[in-house]
Amino acid sequence: MKRIETDILVIGAGSGGLSVASGAAQMGARVVLLEGHKMGGDCLNYGCVPSKALIASGKAAQAQRHASQFGIADVSPDVDYAAAMAHVQDVIATIAPIDSVERFERLGVQVIQEYGEFISPTEVRAGDTVITARRIVIATGSGPLVPPIPGLDAVPYLTNETLFDLRERPEHLLIIGGGPIGTEMAQAHRRLGSKVTVIEGARALGNDDPETAAIVLEALRGEGIQIAEDALAGEVRGTAGAIEVVAKDGRVFNGSHLLIAVGRKSNTERLNLGAAGIETTKTGIKVDERLKTTNSRVYAIGDVAGGLQFTHVAGYHAGIVVRSAVLGLPAKASAAHIPWVTYTAPELAQIGLTEAQARDKHGTRLQVVRQEYAHNDRAIAERTTSGLIKVMVVRGRPVGASIVGAQAGELINLWALALANDMKMSQITAMVAPYPTLGEVNKRVAGAYFTPRLFGNPWVGRAVRAVQRWLP
Numbered sequence: 001m002k003r004i005e006t007d008i009l010v011i012g013a014g015s016g017g018l019s020v021a022s023g024a025a026q027m028g029a030r031v032v033l034l035e036g037h038k039m040g041g042d043c044l045n046y047g048c049v050p051s052k053a054l055i056a057s058g059k060a061a062q063a064q065r066h067a068s069q070f071g072i073a074d075v076s077p078d079v080d081y082a083a084a085m086a087h088v089q090d091v092i093a094t095i096a097p098i099d100s101v102e103r104f105e106r107l108g109v110q111v112i113q114e115y116g117e118f119i120s121p122t123e124v125r126a127g128d129t130v131i132t133a134r135r136i137v138i139a140t141g142s143g144p145l146v147p148p149i150p151g152l153d154a155v156p157y158l159t160n161e162t163l164f165d166l167r168e169r170p171e172h173l174l175i176i177g178g179g180p181i182g183t184e185m186a187q188a189h190r191r192l193g194s195k196v197t198v199i200e201g202a203r204a205l206g207n208d209d210p211e212t213a214a215i216v217l218e219a220l221r222g223e224g225i226q227i228a229e230d231a232l233a234g235e236v237r238g239t240a241g242a243i244e245v246v247a248k249d250g251r252v253f254n255g256s257h258l259l260i261a262v263g264r265k266s267n268t269e270r271l272n273l274g275a276a277g278i279e280t281t282k283t284g285i286k287v288d289e290r291l292k293t294t295n296s297r298v299y300a301i302g303d304v305a306g307g308l309q310f311t312h313v314a315g316y317h318a319g320i321v322v323r324s325a326v327l328g329l330p331a332k333a334s335a336a337h338i339p340w341v342t343y344t345a346p347e348l349a350q351i352g353l354t355e356a357q358a359r360d361k362h363g364t365r366l367q368v369v370r371q372e373y374a375h376n377d378r379a380i381a382e383r384t385t386s387g388l389i390k391v392m393v394v395r396g397r398p399v400g401a402s403i404v405g406a407q408a409g410e411l412i413n414l415w416a417l418a419l420a421n422d423m424k425m426s427q428i429t430a431m432v433a434p435y436p437t438l439g440e441v442n443k444r445v446a447g448a449y450f451t452p453r454l455f456g457n458p459w460v461g462r463a464v465r466a467v468q469r470w471l472p
């Protein structure tokens, strides 16, 4: 057995682990990084990157179908599904060098391409090497949760780890789960020419504000996607090409392929956490607000920590751990200013409290201001007028924002800045937004907060009349 001593040991080279490793190494710490499978983890290989690339193919196909609104003939697109998947692989290959072993070795990180497992509270074994470190960071991510639905083990099914290997377009894709994976992949496949049925056990896009989510679901249904809600999958039957999902209430859904998208399972099995005294919860590794596990020299970040499971959260966690484990500074994680976006068309974005959550927490102190895309000149020019922004305001400060519409994911950035810095609505109205941009909806919605305070206000009216009498 080889032995290595280091300052920081990072287990897992996905979004979170890579950020810790590069940050720590560039600040001068000795870093060892373990990766048992693909550098880049889920986001690069089976998650964000391939899904957004396939969504881009679907968008290109859809634009051809609806070009006549811009004076160009509508065309039924000639979709080459295998070529769309080749585009997906090309996008992954373009980004991969940034996450590669070579790049990390150039940064001074010692990369070991093996799975790691604890053999004591201070030691991790990876292949034939035992590593001891001042601090250990677990960043092993998550994998697709495959629920114990009767019959599922006897039929072929896809997950996010196998979907992007397909080269023949599914004739009829059944998707169990109407969360972000289910809805994004439903729309991409529908636009590329598959029939699609989403089978959702509760409410589709149920983690988002119901009013904004409903606008997305209406758009998806309008494109021909069947979305069955309150349809908990109870049984799966059939063979390759002819699959049947039976809901608990007896509804039967038939299709050629089946995608399972019912959430995630933290990757903890290989870690032998018991040997290190690290406890888990139902969703992942138990951590405190500093992201420390029940072993005070070990941190857990990103998906494996079982909170919000997004790449930007893994990156944010990495920043907290670098401050704490590398610089020895106190740093705590918070979830209140974390945005998320579902990249359907229209996009759906959320930060902070939804309207219902804000009402529960702040009662009558809450004011909700709204602005429709239909009043935005750029949206009118580009025929993307179906959209809405709602901002939840308490005592002049935003506590949450929900956006549905074109580029909602870009527009939420401003509210991410505002919530991260506890900004006031007056600071948003002080901004001058270039015309004509969709971003003007952000300024307009902030203006809507002040409108009733300024227009039709008897005190303001009296003041204005007095000033007008005195002005020369």
Ligand SMILES: Cc1cc2nc3c(=O)[nH]c(=O)nc-3n(C[C@H](O)[C@H](O)[C@H](O)COP(=O)(O)OP(=O)(O)OC[C@H]3O[C@@H](n4cnc5c(N)ncnc54)[C@H](O)[C@@H]3O)c2cc1C
Residues within 6 Å of the ligand: 011, 012, 013, 014, 015, 016, 017, 034, 035, 036, 037, 038, 039, 040, 041, 042, 043, 044, 046, 047, 048, 049, 051, 052, 114, 115, 116, 117, 139, 140, 141, 142, 160, 181, 267, 270, 271, 301, 302, 303, 304, 309, 310, 311, 312, 313, 314, 343
């Ligand atoms: C289809 C899909 C689409 C998504 N789209 C988005 C999106 O648009 N935006 C967004 O923010 N998020 C998105 N996500 C979520 C995002 O992919 C994850 O939140 C993110 O990858 C988590 O990063 P991580 O570092 O925690 O884990 P991962 O990226 O999963 O990396 C963990 C790594 O650890 C390795 N590993 C596991 N066990 C061990 C071990 N014992 N030893 C060594 N290595 C180990 C794994 O092989 C893996 O490479 C999507 C997810 C999916 C599935």
Ligand SMILES: NC(=O)c1ccc[n+]([C@@H]2O[C@H](COP(=O)([O-])OP(=O)(O)OC[C@H]3O[C@@H](n4cnc5c(N)ncnc54)[C@H](O)[C@@H]3O)[C@@H](O)[C@H]2O)c1
Residues within 6 Å of the ligand: 147, 149, 176, 177, 178, 179, 180, 181, 182, 184, 199, 200, 201, 202, 203, 204, 205, 206, 207, 231, 232, 233, 234, 261, 262, 263, 264, 308, 309, 310, 340, 341, 342, 343
């Ligand atoms: N755009 C993004 O940022 C993005 C995109 C995809 C995935 N992700 C990340 O990946 C995570 C996983 O996504 P997901 O969509 O798999 O999970 P999810 O947990 O968000 O949604 C799963 C859905 O499946 C339903 N469900 C569960 N069991 C069921 C059953 N037996 N029958 C029918 N429906 C059932 C649930 O009610 C839920 O609505 C997300 O929570 C997110 O963190 C992010």
